[in-house]
């Protein structure tokens with residue numbers, strides 16, 4: 001990412017940044033130390049990269065669209081989902097389902113995986129809207145998806161937590 005730094009004597013404290021044609025333009029006070037500037041610019045870079053990645057994933061195919069298809073095919077359109085989106089911050093979790101808010105968040109890494117694995121993760125999180133725990137009935141819902149076992153193996157091989165049966169209802173993030 002290209003970075004342009006503009007130091008301005010009129011600025012006193014704040015450092016700001018915005019993207020201008022693929023270039024990160026940073027405005028900073030004249031006398032800010034290089035060290036502080038480096039740290040802040042690094043933070044801006046990460047933030048803008050994440051935003052870009054998320055936009056790219058959504059452009060590929062909207063998550064909402066995919067989920068609506070899965071809802072129809074595997075849940076007879078019975079699920080009500082308030083929000084569904086990619087998140088960039090998760091590390092070892094591939095998805096989160098918030099049962100009470102009826103929202104699902106999926107790691108951006110899943111968006112980069114083959115679509116049959118992504119669909120498994122979505123179905124897994126969607127099934128949590130019916131069964132918060134990894135109970136027997138939870139897995140029987142998930143198994144409506146024929147590639148479920150294969151996808152779990154894939155995720156495990158990728159270092160994601162597939163063996164997550166010990167999570168409890170109240171944890172906000174479920175694998």
Ligand SMILES: [Zn+2]
Nearest residue numbers: 124164174175
């Ligand atoms: Zn789970």
